[in-house]
Amino acid sequence: MSNSSEPLAGANLETSPAAGQTVTHKGVQYTTIKEGRAHILVPPNAKTEVDPRSSGKDSGENAQNVFYNPIQQFNRDLSVLAIRAFAEDFSARRKERAQGKKKNQDRNAKKKKAKAEKGDQGSAVVETKDISHSKEETSATQSATRATDAGSSDQTATGAGEQGKDVPQPPIVESEGSGNAKKRKSEEMNEHAEEVKKQKIATNGLAGDEGLATTDEARDHTTTTGTSKAPEDNVLNPAKAAALPKGQRPDDKLRSHLRILDALSATGLRALRYASELPIPTQVVANDLVPAATNAIKLNVSHNRLTHAITATTSNAQAHMYSAAFAFNEHAYGRYDVIDLDPYGTAVPFIEPALLALNDNGLLCVTCTDAGVFNSMGYLEKTYSLYGGIPVKGFHAHEAGLRLILHSIATSAAKHGLSIEPLLSLSIDFYARVFVRVRRSPADVKFLASKTMIVHSCDSGCGSWALQPLARTSTQVGKKGGEFHKYHPALTAGERNCEHCGFKTHLAGPMWGGPLHNPWFIGRVLGLLPQVDDEVYQTTSRIEGMLSSALEELEVVSALNPESGVDSENEVTKKPKGAVNGKRSKDEEPPAEPASPKLTTGDEVPETAHTNPDTKANNNGKGHEPTLGLIPAVPPTIIDSHPFYFQPSALSGTIKCQAPPEAMIKGALRHMGYTATRTHAKPGMIKTDASWAVIWEVMREWVRQKAPVKDGSLKETSAGFRLLYPDGKKEAEGVDADGEEGEKMEVDGEEVKRRDGNGKGADDGKRRKVVFDEVLGRDRPTKRLVRYQVNPRANWGPMTRAKG
Secondary structure, three states: OOOOOOHOOOOOOOOOOOOOOOOEEEEEEOOOOOOEEEEEEEEOOOOOOOOOOOOOOOOOOOOOOOOOOHHHHHHHHHHHHHHHHHHHHHHHHHHHHHHHHHHHHHHHHHHHHHHHHHHHHHHHHHHHHHHHHHHHHHHHHHHHHOOOOOOOHHHHHHHHHHHOOOOOOOOOOOOOHHHHHHHHHHHHHHHHHHHHHHHHHHHHHHHHHHOOOOOHHHHHHHHHHHHOOOOOOOOOOOHHHHHHHHHHHOOHHHHOOEEEEEOOOOOOOHHHHHHOOOOOOOOEEEEEEEEHHHHHHHHHHOOOOOOEEEEEOOOOOOHHHHHHOOOOOEEEEEOOOEEOOOOOOOOOOHHHHHOOOOOEEEEEEEEEEEEHHHHOOOHHHHHHHHOOOOOOOOOHHHHHHHHHHHHHHHHHHOOOEEEEEEEEEEOOOOEEEEEEEEEEEEEHOOOOOHHEEEEEEEOOOOOOOOEOOHHHHHEEEEEOOOEEEEEEOOOOOOOOOOOOOOEEEEEEEEOOOOOOOOOHHHHHHHHHHHHHHOOOOHHHHHHHHHHHHHHHHHOHHHHHHOOOEEEEOOEEEOOOOOOOOOOOOOOOOOOOOOOOOOOOOOOOHHHHOOOOOHHHOOOOOOOOOOOOOOOOOOOOOOOOOOOOOEEEHHHHHHHHOOOOHHHHHHHHHHHOOEEEEOOOOOOOOEEOOHHHHHHHHHHHHHHHHOOOOOOOOOOOOOOOHHHOOOOOHHHHHHHHHHHHHHHHOOOOEEEOOOEOOOOOOOOOOEEOOOOOOHHHHOOOOOOOOOOOOOOOOOOOOOOOOOOO
């Protein structure tokens, strides 16, 4: 924030906003804070940080009646870029929908024209037959007239008419041609009514915010132009639009602007940034429950000159979103394309109304700051009541917290036939932030049970875990060759005692078991970074580092990573030489520069689109073939079979040995053919597709080759002793003392039974050579990335709740 200069001292609300500016409005002085392209007005002594050592008194600072936390600028920068990437997908889908609608209209018009021409030909034939009938009727009438009494000359015309009733008339037969003529007349009347309705809609859309055109104006416009021209933007005054009959409201699916709801707006900073920084035309509703906050929003909107794009409302966020979903009133004109939930604490109470208030393929942005609930075991009863699952105890609690939040969103959506697709899920500082695409698809909802899992966590022993899906999905082939899905209950996978150390396990979950991210969405956001101004987005370096780490996490999901060395049967296969995570022989030179993760912008056809059978089954064999601008969807059948991450230093603490470097453990796993990457959630962690049996095998080799354990440091009843000496200490000592058996174990692929803590065989019954290749395990991207946050200042954190 820059210091205010002398020319800015006497600024008012009409003055162009600038950072550090002092603005006087209605006798109150405000200080201007700039973030992005938005400027907000705050009292001069407003709190922007909280000292935890203070006694709780304001000590010269004003009470915080409007919430603003500068530490969350990363959250807001990321949100703007994520919505911008989504807006490109939004525009492409609207364009595709409009083109499809035009094709359907042209097709229907051709059918009606062909039908009308066929009907005209039938009418011509019927008209010839009608002329013959008329001649016969005339002759019969003349004969009947001659047959009457010629003497009654004074007979009145009425009497003649009555006598004529006794003459038999030819039956009136409704021919096929006349029926088609009536049907055509009815169709023409319906077409005319539809055309009038379209003209009214188009004219109303042209009216814009100034109001709706009258019927006479609409008629004059139609007469002048001859056709109904589609408006560029159906932005209507909500109150006047609500007065329209249901069939005359603008076509919401074809409008060009983006509708965003900032449901808990506080100062309106997010709404200001969305309205000023998104390239697509945007209409933002900034809502807050506190009137003081709404007044601050209106003040900031006016100062930023965005009254045409932002509407401030004072209402309960849940009631507002329910009214947007089910009503059509002055507070909410239709549903929203993007809804941002950024409460102080949990967002769970707002999730269901937000899902209902979203349009199909809408974006839901959720922030939860109650990390003490979803990231720890301190309040597990509260976690279950809010998120519907039990948290995890251990170093992987951050990812488990994300999966609990996604589970809460997915189950709320499934009740209404809505499926979710996580585009980006991040654990950031003291909060979690997820971006979820919501679509109406009852068919995709059926996969939710197979993407929901329970975790058997050995939190009191070795720290390992076992996964238990609630259901499983299989692909069947029908009699005619088509594929369909069947849904089955899952077999029990977990045990009461840990299979590695024998300690008791505890349950966690249920939680989301699918992928946390969409790789094409991340690639689209990363592709925007070179285009943005670093002065506007001051956290781009951290955004790039965190998203790159999140993209690397997806390497363990084999369906999203075609280069993965793990096939569908979880069998390890050798990778090509020279790959970053591939297996390298002794004679091969280490790669000079390991390839960085492949980034995609979303415009390319994904490689898995044509090779993944789940994708083929889900799209009737068509696969994912996105058009320009569309972000491909992750197939709903894909599950993440290797969630969570482990900490090498925590494993070394279990067996009481020297902690291995991260690069050495990753190099050993990669040498064995597994994928090993870092995670965005926490530094020093490793995410891999190797099983826990393989991980503990690597740790035992680390002790044997690099860091032997001191005698007496492990009790025989401890988890570390059972892990380090699975078959008894005497046999293990013989291995260490002799060395010959150790050399045998290093033979690659030797048919030696590998045993874990309870004596069971490991993955494939073969012992592989464990080589701690630090060069292979070291990630060296083309540029240095800021992957993890350092403390930006003293006393940073969530601050205190606003009081209004």
